[in-house]
Amino acid sequence: MRDEPAVRVVTDSTACLPDPADLVEVGVLDGLDAGPLVVPLHVVTSDGERCEGVDITPEDVADRISRGERLTTSQPATEEFTRAFRGLVAAGARSVVSVHLSSALSGTVDSAARAGQRAMLPVRVVDSRSAAMALGFAALEASRCAAAGCDADHVARRAQEVADSAGAWFLVDSLDHLRRGGRLSAPAAALGTALGVRPILGLVDGRVDLVQRVRTRKAAVARLVDLAVERAAQASRPALAVHHLGAPERAQEVAAELAERVGARPVVSPVSAVLGAHVGPGALAVVVVDRGAHVHDLEPGGPW
Structure with missing residues (x-):
């Protein structure tokens, strides 16, 4: 396995990234072994706030809605992004490109930006103006540039380019x-x-x-x-x-x-x-x- 890239890419759980094996099968992983770090959003249920991908799944959501439950959602707290960025610093990252769900749909971009101002390394935040795998493909392509040794400006431009094409x-x-x-x-x-x-x-x-x-x-x-x-x-x-x-x-x-x-x-x-x-x-x-x-x-x- 290659060394960790100096630039790391962060995205959020609305990117809907499937298992890496599924991406390999359809030919969009292309040897990439340092994919984006995913920060989860939250689903607020009748019995508390749950972390996407940790203690609630899409199937759980479908079941709850089918039973008449009304759900709301919330963006990651600034502190969650701060922890993610600090973890990447500890792993050797020297800068971060953070690519997220459209700011017209969520405050996730704002949370990432606030955390970036407190981070111990430069953080470039990209508003994908999109969601789901439109965001996921942008984050994957950015990760590919990072793995190739490109700088943060290049990685951020690539994320925006792919998102804009969606x-x-x-x-x-x-x-x-x-x-x-x-x-x-x-x-x-x-x-x-x-x-x-x-x-x-x-x-x-x-x-x-x-x-x-x-x-x-x-x-x-x-x-x-x-x-x-x-x-x-x-x-x-x-x-x-x-x-x-x-x-x-x-x-x-x-x-x-x-x-x-x-x-x-x-x-x-x-x-x-x-x-x-x-x-x-x-x-x-x-x-x-x-x-x-x-x-x-x-x-x-x-x-x-």
Whole structure:
């Protein structure tokens, strides 16, 4: 295994990063063995605040919502980022690039920035203006640059470049979760449910917005796939992901169709518990980024 890079990349749990083995299988890990450090967000339940990836899973969230429980979420505290940055200092890092969920959706970027001001090393914070694997791919590509020995400015630019290339679209069974959580305006929610249509939502400039209305769920899923295929056709080196909450079979079907039409296998994973609390059970999402011509050839290493 290679030495730890001087620049380390940090992200948050809404990046929805799957197991490294899954990334190797679809060809997006490319020998990387020092992936991003993930700082978890929190889900606030009826029996206390839980740490994503530690004591609550996407499946738990889907089950709680299905039983009628209302969930809220919270960003990591500044102290959590401070501990993460100090741990990287102890491991030999000389600077950090911290890449996070859109600031229009969460205060996570602000928490990271405040911790960066107190850190014992330089910290560059990148607002991805996105979420899920749009954020995850950006963090992975930044980590690849860091592993190749690039400086923090280069690593931060690469994270922003990949995040800016992203397209992310999703379907939900109910808009109520997004509306209650303040992630979708009431007028947009009302428009989305008008006349019994199925709304296709997207991340537009970091915010959730209505992209299109379709008559049936089947047509909406088909349009979701078409949007991803169209964006992938514009990319020189596309990477794709399919996310779901409680709908693994549907996600695998979408991924198989995308693989056939695009020629690249998507990553398939549940949305994070925090994102799941806002989109609800039955959600289905597709993400496309352009990895472009920016390549660092890394010697194969072990899983990060």
